[in-house]
Amino acid sequence: xxxxxxxxxxxxxxxxxxxxxxxxxxxxxxxxxxxxxxxxxxxxxxxxxxxxxxxxxxxxxxxxxxxxxxxxxxxxxxxxxxxxxxxxxxxxxxxxxxxxxxxxxxxxxxxxxxxxxxxxxxxxxxxxxxxxxxxxxxxxxxxxxxxxxxxxxxxxxxxxxxxxxxxxxxxxxxxxxxxxxxxxxxxxxxxxxxxxxxxxxxxxxxxxxxxxxxxxxxxxxxxxxxxxxxxxxxxxxxxxxxxxxxxxxxxxxxxxxxxxxxxxxxxxxxxxxxxxxxxxxxxxxxxxxxxxxxxxxxxxxxxxxxxxxxxxxxxxxxxxxxxxxxxxxxxxxxxxxxxxxxxxxxxxxxxxxxxxxxxxxxxxxxxxxxxxxxxxxxxxxxxxxxxxxxxxxxxxxxxxxxxxxxxxxxxxxxxxxxxxxxxxxxxxxxxxxxxxxxxxxxxxxxxxxxxxxxxxxxxxxxxxxxxxxxxxxxxxxxxx
Amino acid sequence: xxxxxxxxxxxxxxxxxxxxxxxxxxxxxxxxxxxxxxxxxxxxxxxxxxxxxxxxxxxxxxxxxxxxxxxxxxxxxxxxxxxxxxxxxxxxxxxxxxxxxxxxxxxxxxxxxxxxxxxxxxxxxxxxxxxxxxxxxxxxxxxxxxxxxxxxxxxxxxxxxxxxxxxxxxxxxxxxxxxxxxxxxxxxxxxxxxxxxxxxxxxxxxxxxxxxxxxxxxxxxxxxxxxxxxxxxxxxxxxxxxxxxxxxxxxxxxxxxxxxxxxxxxxxxxxxxxxxxxxxxxxxxxxxxxxxxxxxxxxxxxxxxx
Numbered sequence: 001x002x003x004x005x006x007x008x009x010x011x012x013x014x015x016x017x018x019x020x021x022x023x024x025x026x027x028x029x030x031x032x033x034x035x036x037x038x039x040x041x042x043x044x045x046x047x048x049x050x051x052x053x054x055x056x057x058x059x060x061x062x063x064x065x066x067x068x069x070x071x072x073x074x075x076x077x078x079x080x081x082x083x084x085x086x087x088x089x090x091x092x093x094x095x096x097x098x099x100x101x102x103x104x105x106x107x108x109x110x111x112x113x114x115x116x117x118x119x120x121x122x123x124x125x126x127x128x129x130x131x132x133x134x135x136x137x138x139x140x141x142x143x144x145x146x147x148x149x150x151x152x153x154x155x156x157x158x159x160x161x162x163x164x165x166x167x168x169x170x171x172x173x174x175x176x177x178x179x180x181x182x183x184x185x186x187x188x189x190x191x192x193x194x195x196x197x198x199x200x201x202x203x204x205x206x207x208x209x210x211x212x213x214x215x216x217x218x219x220x221x222x223x224x225x226x227x228x229x230x231x232x233x234x235x236x237x238x239x240x241x242x243x244x245x246x247x248x249x250x251x252x253x254x255x256x257x258x259x260x261x262x263x264x265x266x267x268x269x270x271x272x273x274x275x276x277x278x279x280x281x282x283x284x285x286x287x288x289x290x291x292x293x294x295x296x297x298x299x300x301x302x303x304x305x306x307x308x309x310x311x312x313x314x315x316x317x318x319x320x321x322x323x324x325x326x327x328x329x330x331x332x333x334x335x336x337x338x339x340x341x342x343x344x345x346x347x348x349x350x351x352x353x354x355x356x357x358x359x360x361x362x363x364x365x366x367x368x369x370x371x372x373x374x375x376x377x378x379x380x381x382x383x384x385x386x387x388x389x390x391x392x393x394x395x396x397x398x399x400x401x402x403x404x405x406x407x408x409x410x411x412x413x414x415x416x417x418x419x420x421x422x423x424x425x426x427x428x429x430x431x432x433x434x435x436x437x438x439x440x441x442x443x444x445x446x447x448x449x450x451x452x453x454x455x456x457x458x459x460x461x462x463x464x465x466x467x468x469x470x471x472x473x474x475x476x477x478x479x480x
Numbered sequence: 481x482x483x484x485x486x487x488x489x490x491x492x493x494x495x496x497x498x499x500x501x502x503x504x505x506x507x508x509x510x511x512x513x514x515x516x517x518x519x520x521x522x523x524x525x526x527x528x529x530x531x532x533x534x535x536x537x538x539x540x541x542x543x544x545x546x547x548x549x550x551x552x553x554x555x556x557x558x559x560x561x562x563x564x565x566x567x568x569x570x571x572x573x574x575x576x577x578x579x580x581x582x583x584x585x586x587x588x589x590x591x592x593x594x595x596x597x598x599x600x601x602x603x604x605x606x607x608x609x610x611x612x613x614x615x616x617x618x619x620x621x622x623x624x625x626x627x628x629x630x631x632x633x634x635x636x637x638x639x640x641x642x643x644x645x646x647x648x649x650x651x652x653x654x655x656x657x658x659x660x661x662x663x664x665x666x667x668x669x670x671x672x673x674x675x676x677x678x679x680x681x682x683x684x685x686x687x688x689x690x691x692x693x694x695x696x697x698x699x700x701x702x703x704x705x706x707x708x709x710x711x712x713x714x715x716x717x718x719x720x721x722x723x724x725x726x727x728x729x730x731x732x733x734x735x736x737x738x739x740x741x742x743x744x745x746x747x748x749x750x751x752x753x754x755x756x757x758x759x760x761x762x763x764x765x766x767x768x769x770x771x772x773x774x775x776x777x778x779x780x781x782x783x784x785x786x
Contacts, residue, residue, distance in 0.1 A: 272498075
């Protein structure tokens with residue numbers, strides 16, 4: 001056979017010219033951009049090149065007080081008075097504006113958080129708009145969601161957003177809160193505040209009454225000030241189990257939804273469509289650099305096909321392109337922060353030390369920025385830390401099983417219970433296992449599929465409450 | 481006849497996996513999201529030209545038409561000597577001698593559809609006769625059709641035996657086995673037929689005759705590429721792939737190349753192992769290539785319609 005030169009894709013970077021970053025961003029309180037009471041600011045960094053993107057306000061107790069007061073005033077004077085149909089109109093308007101400006105949001109999301117533009121463009125932003133559209137439709141139909149019951153909004157909702165899907169998680173929380181008639185104080189993550197602040201501008205453009213949505217930026221203390229605030233009627237938090245437990249102890253309201261960590265099992269039976277299962281495994285663990293609470297981070301594969309599956313997986317991860325998040329051909333972008341990269345490295349080292357074998361797609365990573373190659377471990381025992389703790393990075397732990405009962409037992413043998421995947425050609429087995437898996441979301445022959453109409457949430461230490469769907473509405477309503 | 485090979489195909493194992501339709505189609509659509517620009521585009525388009533089986537399969541085909549097509553295949557763009565020749569000219573068996581003469585010394589292969597193309601509805605003996613004649617007349621490559629009726633009736637052994645017999649009749653000519661995926665309908669069938677064809681001696685597996693809709697699609701080609709990958713892992717043998725019918729634009733062709741690269745690797749990015757069966761694709765490739773090299777959009781009228 002003749003020697004063929006390799007065919008490499010030329011760089012295809014998305015231009016960031018459309019994004020106009022200000023030198024400094026304030027909080028968004030009462031419809032205005034305001035600095036912190038004490039003037040404190042902090043930096044946000046592009047994780048792909050470690051350069052400072054801009055500065056933003058670091059909120060303290062006083063700023064949170066102001067934001068909560070503003071939300072309370074807007075609730076009492078405006079939002080609880082207008083018709084449900086009008087609430088829906090505002091949400092439709094936000095959804096449409098988000099679609100119109102989707103490119104700008106996608107690029108900013110990738111710059112601030114490190115996720116590949118392919119994902120922010122095709123998943124994060126469209127899905128965020130979809131959540132506003134979906135909940136816009138519910139706004140004036142709430143009685144139909146809860147027949148023969150009376151529903152009232154809760155009041156002021158405090159919402160704390162993680163850094164892995166900054167805009168999408170903001171949309172997940174804002175849309176149902178507003179549709180159900182609540183006003184909001186939103187606190188974005190400290191490493192990824194920018195799309196929430198751009199969303200605040202968009203909300204202003206949409207003409208939403210001042211104070212209905214407020215954004216307070218800052219670090220952990222800012223979030224703590226909000227979650228323990230006596231003036232909020234509801235706390236919705238997505239983030240780590242550790243912080244979730246803290247919020248549970250300090251919150252003054254009993255209306256809590258916590259969407260926390262996960263260590264999902266992706267179970268592949270010997271009769272599974274293997275090539276598609278490989279795609280599902282890839283999408284399950286390397287999507288968004290593995291910064292996904294419902295990531296399929298434990299692969300349980302039936303012994304009879306384990307070697308074949310691992311071989312196919314190994315072949316597939318070599319075609320994953322790691323690098324510049326703004327390049328349209330990048331599959332795996334930058335790790336969100338130095339701190340997270342250190343945590344991933346520490347857990348990977350523990351995996352090696354405990355005797356598992358590490359396999360990586362490449363050693364060729366960009367020199368600048370925080371990157372970690374797509375990786376998987378074989379020879380993992382259920383007792384290893386990499387099989388029990390959430391790595392929150394592109395690292396898969398592979399274990400085997402022999403019978404369906406053993407698969408279920410191993411899958412459920414975790415303190416978490418957010419999601420799970422089942423791969424088999426046998427429909428009856430899917431339905432049987434659905435009932436046996438202790439996980440809030442179970443995917444069959446697919447993974448990491450999201451839809452606003454589908455409730456999302458966990459068992460055990462993955463938290464409680466559901467977001468999305470009819471069930472998600474209940475979390476923002478007093479149902480009588 | 482190595483019938484034991486066939487029975488091993490029908491037991492559960494790597495070769496006989498179910499295909500999940502939604503998953504396969506989702507994966508195939510991902511290749512279309514790759515952005516191929518600049519040098520990569522120029523290189524990709526030239527590669528696609530060199531992989532084209534320029535085809536005419538009409539009742540009204542004449543020696544004059546075939547000669548014209550052969551000249552086009554040898555020198556697709558007379559204004560640009562850097563443009564490679566196509567891989568082969570694909571014609572009906574009666575026109576093989578015309579193509580052989582017209583392509584003499586050019587390096588462009590002569591491919592001939594045979595075996596009662598496109599239906600395959602003739603006695604095996606008649607089909608074998610046609611194959612032998614085409615090979616004798618100088619066809620380098622034979623594109624056969626499988627007996628879809630037999631396949632759908634579950635007569636896998638018969639399908640296998642026929643392919644093996646035709647392979648033998650080909651002599652030195654390379655054998656491309658057309659599955660006519662549009663008639664097999666399910667990806668499970670496509671996967672099984674691919675393995676039967678490869679085990680029976682195919683050098684290439686090919687999606688379609690171009691006479692049945694749907695012809696080649698990205699997901700069907702993906703399922704076949706994955707079968708080729710599995711077959712290679714199991715046997716060490718390297719089989720080629722030819723999607724045919726329905727590929728008309730450079731953009732589509734580049735998506736297919738992306739799919740080959742990411743499924744099988746760069747090793748398969750050669751006319752020896754990947755072909756496009758197409759008639760109108762070539763002019764679009766030429767048009768986009770000249771746009772890329774000159775920076776000016778071209779009109780379809782700037783290229784000869786052969």
